[in-house]
Amino acid sequence: xxxxxxxxxxxxxxxxxxxxxxxxxxxxxxxxxxxxxxxxxxxxxxxxxxxxxxxxxxxxxxxxxxxxxxxxxxxxxxxxxxxxxxxxxxxxxxxxxxxxxxxxxxxxxxxxxxxxxxxxxxxxxxxxxxxxxxxxxx
Numbered sequence: 001x002x003x004x005x006x007x008x009x010x011x012x013x014x015x016x017x018x019x020x021x022x023x024x025x026x027x028x029x030x031x032x033x034x035x036x037x038x039x040x041x042x043x044x045x046x047x048x049x050x051x052x053x054x055x056x057x058x059x060x061x062x063x064x065x066x067x068x069x070x071x072x073x074x075x076x077x078x079x080x081x082x083x084x085x086x087x088x089x090x091x092x093x094x095x096x097x098x099x100x101x102x103x104x105x106x107x108x109x110x111x112x113x114x115x116x117x118x119x120x121x122x123x124x125x126x127x128x129x130x131x132x133x134x135x136x137x138x
Contacts, residue, residue: 007048075123081110
């Protein structure tokens with residue numbers, strides 16, 4: 001038997017607000033999906049992200065309680081470190097909460113963190129280019 005990760009599901013208070021945020025991250029979410037209780041897309045690298053309204057989740061799990069605290073983050077890979085900075089700035093300008101401003105992480109990535117409309121932390125990152133030999137201090 002083969003088991004593999006296939007989908008990340010996110011429970012949202014406001015589907016339209018959630019989809020607007022994730023569209024800014026480049027996900028191709030169909031227009032008109034805002035009124036649906038369940039929406040999912042296949043990402044360019046083949047896995048699925050889905051959003052379910054709290055009402056749908058409560059209908060499936062009557063004892064569901066809104067979680068407290070951050071247990072899962074989503075990470076979106078950008079093409080370059082300047083793209084991380086631009087995307088972070090755009091999201092904050094659009095009114096989303098910046099959680100950690102862009103910085104050069106010790107593990108070799110430009111990294112930033114924003115919160116989606118429901119408070120789910122979303123990481124933005126890009127690989128830092130290794131310094132070229134000409135960049136070394138003399």
